[in-house]
Amino acid sequence: MLEGCTPWPGEFVKRYVEAGYWEGRTLGEMLDEAAEKFGPREAVVGDDGTRYTYDDLKRLSDRLALHLLELGLRPKDRVLVQLLNVAEFVPLYFAMAKAGTIPVMALPQHRLHEMGFFAELTEARAYVLPVRARGFEYGQLAREVQQKAPSVQHVIYYGDDAPPGSLSLKNLLADPIEERVSLSKLAEVRPDPMEVALFQLSGGTTGVPKLIPRTHNDYIYNSRAILDVLPYSEDSAYLCMIPIAHNYPVTAGLQTMLMKGGKVVLSQSPDLDHVMKLIEKERVTVFPAVPSLLIRFLNDPGFRQHDLSSIKLIISGAQKLQPELKPKLEEAFKARLIEAFGMAEGFNCFNRLTNPLEMRLETVGLPLSPGDEVRLVDEQGRDVPAGEIGELITRGPYTLRGYYKAPEHNKTAFNDEGFYLTGDLMRRGPGGGLIVEGRRKDMINRGGEHISAEEIENLVLTHPAVHNVAVIGMPDPDLGERICAYVILRPGQSLTFQELSSFLLSKQIAKFKLPERLELASEFPLTNIGKVSKKDLREDIARRLKG
Ligand code: AMP
Numbered sequence: 292m293l294e295g296c297t298p299w300p301g302e303f304v305k306r307y308v309e310a311g312y313w314e315g316r317t318l319g320e321m322l323d324e325a326a327e328k329f330g331p332r333e334a335v336v337g338d339d340g341t342r343y344t345y346d347d348l349k350r351l352s353d354r355l356a357l358h359l360l361e362l363g364l365r366p367k368d369r370v371l372v373q374l375l376n377v378a379e380f381v382p383l384y385f386a387m388a389k390a391g392t393i394p395v396m397a398l399p400q401h402r403l404h405e406m407g408f409f410a411e412l413t414e415a416r417a418y419v420l421p422v423r424a425r426g427f428e429y430g431q432l433a434r435e436v437q438q439k440a441p442s443v444q445h446v447i448y449y450g451d452d453a454p455p456g457s458l459s460l461k462n463l464l465a466d467p468i469e470e471r472v473s474l475s476k477l478a479e480v481r482p483d484p485m486e487v488a489l490f491q492l493s494g495g496t497t498g499v500p501k502l503i504p505r506t507h508n509d510y511i512y513n514s515r516a517i518l519d520v521l522p523y524s525e526d527s528a529y530l531c532m533i534p535i536a537h538n539y540p541v542t543a544g545l546q547t548m549l550m551k552g553g554k555v556v557l558s559q560s561p562d563l564d565h566v567m568k569l570i571e572k573e574r575v576t577v578f579p580a581v582p583s584l585l586i587r588f589l590n591d592p593g594f595r596q597h598d599l600s601s602i603k604l605i606i607s608g609a610q611k612l613q614p615e616l617k618p619k620l621e622e623a624f625k626a627r628l629i630e631a632f633g634m635a636e637g638f639n640c641f642n643r644l645t646n647p648l649e650m651r652l653e654t655v656g657l658p659l660s661p662g663d664e665v666r667l668v669d670e671q672g673r674d675v676p677a678g679e680i681g682e683l684i685t686r687g688p689y690t691l692r693g694y695y696k697a698p699e700h701n702k703t704a705f706n707d708e709g710f711y712l713t714g715d716l717m718r719r720g721p722g723g724g725l726i727v728e729g730r731r732k733d734m735i736n737r738g739g740e741h742i743s744a745e746e747i748e749n750l751v752l753t754h755p756a757v758h759n760v761a762v763i764g765m766p767d768p769d770l771g772e773r774i775c776a777y778v779i780l781r782p783g784q785s786l787t788f789q790e791l792s793s794f795l796l797s798k799q800i801a802k803f804k805l806p807e808r809l810e811l812a813s814e815f816p817l818t819n820i821g822k823v824s825k826k827d828l829r830e831d832i833a834r835r836l837k838g
Contacts, residue, residue, distance in 0.1 A: 297693025366391030494741020637690030654724025
């Protein structure tokens, strides 16, 4: 496994191979098998009119892989990928798997603070990004990332008028290099299925986002296991309006659709009217969403005007969906609803449609795989008595054994037996299903985007007027939580919300990480061991919001 990653111990490798979880296939081979089965069927639809069949995906990913090799990229080279939900993402994703290069799955909202860090940490050799998107010009960002990390030698732009001399993704896709260079080159670089196929990003609980290595074997298995639970077929059409780079749309959307012969419909815009039109036009059958989005859908006037009757299955995840909302949503959408629980680190829980009603309403279901080992433990790591709340710790055939190049953090994020300490507090409910009761980790869940409180605190602390800061999630009816910063100022200093926002923006962080409220304080409530009591701060802000 790539240096800086933690491999599964030999006995577990043996166990997962013998159980048939790990099949020894690469993601590239997975796509090629799908192309063989479903060749001329439609596989990917972009909202700009781009449409790819399974055959197209095979041909274009082969081609792009050859281009990557011709550029001088080598297996295990890391490549930053930061694209909107464009159809071209898909051949690029599989081209990486075929060339053995490893994409870092960044979000379009990331800025220098994040991209520079990923580039330096991974010593990335290439960067794929848009020329512009949602009013932001990315060229300057690419230059700054290259200054920070000179290892980034190749910049590949998506979109028209890329800077002179730079590479264009569309041109590479249009250039039939396979007529000049033999496809047998790809056989020479075939990655080991145990090798890292991609890096997912952790919402993180400490200073900087962590990189999650996912291997070909474990990522393919993750999707196969999801297919045991979800009723997907050749006729399924999966809508992806959250960033495609996220773990969930890749494992439960893109890869599962390709395994079954369905299609993925990509929306670049989160605009509801745009998305509803797309659902109507493409006859979307699977609608994955975070709870806040489902509620926005219901309350939008377009909900009654558009024909959304093709939707058969709603999958809610990333945030808790209140049990009482589930029947209401099923009724309003005239579709079935499944709540799923998952994390980019691996472990998933899914409810099956056949589960008893009580279990479907109250729980997030059962672990996906018989290979998942799950325990609920107290602060000392001891199993809690049946029915009580404990922290979920887990290991299994698709859950990481260590973050990339993070040995210190790994010491506390995993126990001695290799269990990942998720920080999620859970309890067993009806049918043994798990109920999410809260979290131990210091993270804010803003509409399904997870933000490390410590990362924002570290940035706020660099402001000269700030003596101390505590960042918490404040309750919000739309997004579940929004970010609130409690600040103690240095004597004689002042700080307005506007000043704090401009200061943080000057640090070039993703906008979704900006605090949306500033509370000035003269001291922080403390716990009995003298730590800042975020529980008290959360209660304080809830009181203030109620007014
Ligand atoms: P991410 O790795 O960004 O997908 O975030 C994973 C985290 O999202 C989990 O550790 C949970 O804290 C949270 N999460 C995911 N699904 C649910 C759910 N159904 N209910 C509550 N929290 C969830």
